[in-house]
Amino acid sequence: MKHIVLFALVAILGLAACSTSKKDLPSFKLTLSVTNFDGKQVKVQKRVGDVWEVIDSVKVEASVAHLKGTIETPEMLFVAFEDLRGNVPFFAEASEITIKADPQNLRQAEINGSLTHERYQAFTDKFEEFDEVLYQHYQAYKSAEEAANEEGLKAAEAAYEQAEKDKKQFLVDYVRTNNKDVVSHYILYRNTYQFELDELEGMVVTFDETVKSSYLTDLFDRVMVLKSVAIGMPYKDFKQAAPNDSLIKLSDKVGAKVLLVDFWASWCQPCRAENPNIVAIYKDFKGKGFDIFGVSFDTDKEKWMQAITDDNLTWTHVSDLKGWGNEAGKKYGVQSIPHSVLLDANGNIIAKNLRGEDLRNKIAELLK
Template structure:
């Protein structure tokens, strides 16, 4: 047994679990009987293996296209990546729905789904688990993870932000009320952020005259690098930063743990979507800005 040759089991101190398979290749086609939770874990494991393989293949194709300078192919592969990601999330959610009162579901929703993107679903499962498995450490950990996200869940009123702009004057998020506003958390040193910026620029140019604005919050600490990135990437919208990096007041308010991250607000300041990127951002804006 080692890291590459192992299986996960769920032990409840009651079931008589029978595990069979090739000891040298245990992960390949093992059979588990006597524990519904362990059978669920097996299904979960198989889904994760397929997902990891699919994503790795798409990432390899994307990198090859990037090296060859094939921008059209990169866009197609990126779209397939997001589609595969959505499909894999759907598979996980279906497995969880089939076993809403299982410790496996508590483990899965807490560790395998993105709480930012799947808050409503995860919250519904967490509510059920509080009734059926209140003492489970997974249920308790899930509550700790979800509580800070409630303030920025889809449908909630967006917390206020007021930080200095490049000229030093504070600009409040609420000053843009009346338009759809994308709060864009980024930094000049963040590679994925800089790669996403052309998509954000394209969306801004397409919808800026139709009631759409962007409020970019930088996690920079170096003012000059921040301003240079704004100019280099052509980001001609509202920018703010307290230049405190990961200690950004806005980042802490919104629970930002990784960037790029974005939050879309409606004209009344309510959160309507989170982490829309590339074509998904344009599609959402096209649907709300008819």
């Protein structure tokens, strides 16, 4: 029943997206007050896939800039400042919005006039309180580690894990309680990497379908992608370049008794920390039908190749050098790395995201 509801809601959202012309969309007006920035450009933009789409831009005059745009539903937009790395995120809605910003301290920008943003900020303020708790437990762990206090280490680690669970549960409770709010769509959209398929789908199908947003559409798309690469599903083929620029398909490697598709990157410290385990497993099982297909989220080819050499990764490697825009990563719903998929000889997905001893034990079991 849940799957039928999901498909029905996807269809409803698709029809809604086709029914509104741009000229009929509501508009917002933004008055930006920014000190010491006259003559420089500011722009309102939004993230669309892997690129920034500019909605409006203007130069600051007398410390003020007036910007505007149209939106179908309330959505998160960003004020970008010429020659500055940071930006000011704000929830735009059909209203007159004001932002006061100091170029030297964009994080403390004052945003008024958007009720949607007020709700988002209220959630964020509470959500970030968990980060302070997590930091305290991390500091306690480091102190115990320096003092070689085994009991202190265990206590701090347990407290940290509990705080992580509490933070996640706070998010879940907020989303379920506020299932008619685009803010919940956005919050869940930004945190989908924390949830397995069943958890995510269980929240997505509870949203009130009368409230539309691009984030809700993306959430449905995310669920569909995860379903397509769930355990038991056949692999999705793709083709990317090896370090020598030859193109290699995943299907070229399928057929090994057990094939590990390993998504990683040279800049990913958890990936690099896991590599010695994978190297040891490969050494022990490569002669028994085990193989690895590495897919890098790098953008710098030289750094990618250097990491392969430094970590002694002697299996097949490919990348399209698009970073988080890696096309294979999109097919497999990868939102954090390291990420891995284990395939059997027929190319069926039999496990995901196993590491360390769990990965070793699973491979040993499969190759008995």
